[in-house]
Amino acid sequence: MSTERKDQHVALAQKLRDESRPNGFDDIGFIHHSLAAIDVARVDLSTSVLGARWPLPFYINAMTGGSQRTARINAGLGRAARAAGVAIATGSQHIALRDASLEDSFRVVRREAPDAFVFANVGPTVSPEQARRAVQMLDADALQVHINPAQEIVMPEGDRQFSDWAQRIEAIAGAVPVPVLAKEVGFGLSRRSIEELARRGVRAADVSGAGGTNFIDIENHRRRRSEYGYLAGWGQSSAFCLLESLHLPPAVPLEILASGGVRHPLDVVRALALGARAVGVSGHFLHTLLDEGEEALIAELARWAEQLSSIMALMGCASLAELSKVDLLVTGRTAELARLRGID
Ligand code: FNR
Numbered sequence: 001m002s003t004e005r006k007d008q009h010v011a012l013a014q015k016l017r018d019e020s021r022p023n024g025f026d027d028i029g030f031i032h033h034s035l036a037a038i039d040v041a042r043v044d045l046s047t048s049v050l051g052a053r054w055p056l057p058f059y060i061n062a063m064t065g066g067s068q069r070t071a072r073i074n075a076g077l078g079r080a081a082r083a084a085g086v087a088i089a090t091g092s093q094h095i096a097l098r099d100a101s102l103e104d105s106f107r108v109v110r111r112e113a114p115d116a117f118v119f120a121n122v123g124p125t126v127s128p129e130q131a132r133r134a135v136q137m138l139d140a141d142a143l144q145v146h147i148n149p150a151q152e153i154v155m156p157e158g159d160r161q162f163s164d165w166a167q168r169i170e171a172i173a174g175a176v177p178v179p180v181l182a183k184e185v186g187f188g189l190s191r192r193s194i195e196e197l198a199r200r201g202v203r204a205a206d207v208s209g210a211g212g213t214n215f216i217d218i219e220n221h222r223r224r225r226s227e228y229g230y231l232a233g234w235g236q237s238s239a240f241c242l243l244e245s246l247h248l249p250p251a252v253p254l255e256i257l258a259s260g261g262v263r264h265p266l267d268v269v270r271a272l273a274l275g276a277r278a279v280g281v282s283g284h285f286l287h288t289l290l291d292e293g294e295e296a297l298i299a300e301l302a303r304w305a306e307q308l309s310s311i312m313a314l315m316g317c318a319s320l321a322e323l324s325k326v327d328l329l330v331t332g333r334t335a336e337l338a339r340l341r342g343i344d
Helices: 002-016 068-084 094-098 104-112 128-138 149-154 165-175 191-199 215-221 238-245 265-273 283-292 294-314 321-325 332-340
Strands: 028-030 047-049 052-054 058-060 118-122 142-146 180-183 204-206 255-259 279-281 328-330
Touching: 002 068, 002 094, 002 215, 002 283, 028 265, 058 068, 068 104, 068 283, 068 294, 094 128, 104 128, 118 128, 128 142, 128 165, 142 165, 149 215, 165 180, 165 191, 180 255, 191 204, 191 238, 238 255, 238 265, 238 332, 265 279, 265 294, 265 321, 279 283, 283 294, 328 332
Parallel strands: 058 279, 118 142, 142 180, 180 204, 204 255, 255 279
Antiparallel strands: 028 328, 047 052
């Protein structure tokens, strides 16, 4: 059943993808200064994440593993990560923690990208010992813990016990030999959630907001009768989550990353300008791999790096740090939400 679910998630994520729909990132703009541009060659795209230096500030975010088809996808994603020099996460390893014959569908990522920064991935319900095994399975540099209560609620077979999740995350963070990053799966981490995660020993948070892959929509499409169609707009956009996170108290020592609805290099720049250290992409890269093939994904990753440098040069920014000083405009629904939440 679970193996079948992995294949269905990939198929539905691909089928339901619609990048022409506006999302929160469209509310983020910049004032154009015609004489501010710098030489493209001066732009340094590198960033630091959890103590490591990444040459590029975007990465292939958590998706899959656990079946033959998804093993092939992970192999392609791994080779693309290696060719482009980007970090990569696997999908949830729960299935392989229960059935060792499926481990290889995850290990393939490390095999194909031996030098990449690799994230392992589990949910809060695994034991600290299982979390350690997930890290070992991939010789991972860090562990992602996905927090997906909205998705679980919509799945008839999903979890129904959530009240101990924060405690469980703390136990995992205390037990694994690598830093822990907590992430949503497309519904957004609020400032309150991020503050709680920091108290629980988590070192980084990927806000993974709404606007791209939507697991309520995906789960609704997996069954003939959709029970929760009206929940499809649940959650906060990545742009709004980042705005909120800019107002975290200085005492919250957590690194902020972003994902959810990132469609092109301008969205990456928008997220970086809103304070993200790095930007994860799932749906768009999966789509490129499945529709156009591995070489096309490798070319797409190179194109993103090149265009990021160009956009930053246009904005007069030689480094990611300089993006925090640009003239940012927040409009539309994102501005309205920010006003309601007292964020200026
Ligand atoms: C995901 N995502 C995900 N996240 C996670 O932490 N563990 C997982 O196993 C999965 N599985 C998964 C499967 C597929 C097919 C997709 C497309 C995505 C969620 C992903 O990491 C990300 O948070 C969201 O997809 C939002 O980003 P995009 O897709 O809008 O770029």
